[in-house]
Amino acid sequence: xxxxxxxxxxxxxxxxxxxxxxxxxxxxxxxxxxxxxxxxxxxxxxxxxxxxxxxxxxxxxxxxxxxxxxxxxxxxxxxxxxxxxxx
Numbered sequence: 001x002x003x004x005x006x007x008x009x010x011x012x013x014x015x016x017x018x019x020x021x022x023x024x025x026x027x028x029x030x031x032x033x034x035x036x037x038x039x040x041x042x043x044x045x046x047x048x049x050x051x052x053x054x055x056x057x058x059x060x061x062x063x064x065x066x067x068x069x070x071x072x073x074x075x076x077x078x079x080x081x082x083x084x085x086x087x
Contacts, residue, residue, distance in 0.1 A: 004030045004048065013039055 009028035024039040028046075034054040037046040049057070060066065 004033065004035065004046075006030060006035065006046065009035065011037070011042070 006028070009030050011026040011028045013026050014024045025036050026039045026042070028035050028037075030048075032051065034049045034051060035046040036049070038044060
């Protein structure tokens with residue numbers, strides 16, 4: 001798979017992110033795919049998802065399907081304002 005060009009990507013940080021950073025990710029639409037990267041290490045490689053896989057993941061997160069993985073979290077859907085759309 002050829003490398004994606006991230007030079008024009010518009011990265012969005014999680015709405016749950018604090019001003020000091022913390023354990024956060026950023027997402028961007030790049031060539032019709034969703035890219036996810038560590039906000040603390042933006043120069044490192046990004047993980048890429050096909051749009052359908054990303055959409056399924058977000059739906060399951062909002063539905064609480066991963067709660068058992070992180071039982072300390074009250075609700076994953078708190079703070080989710082809008083889905084990421086391709087620009």
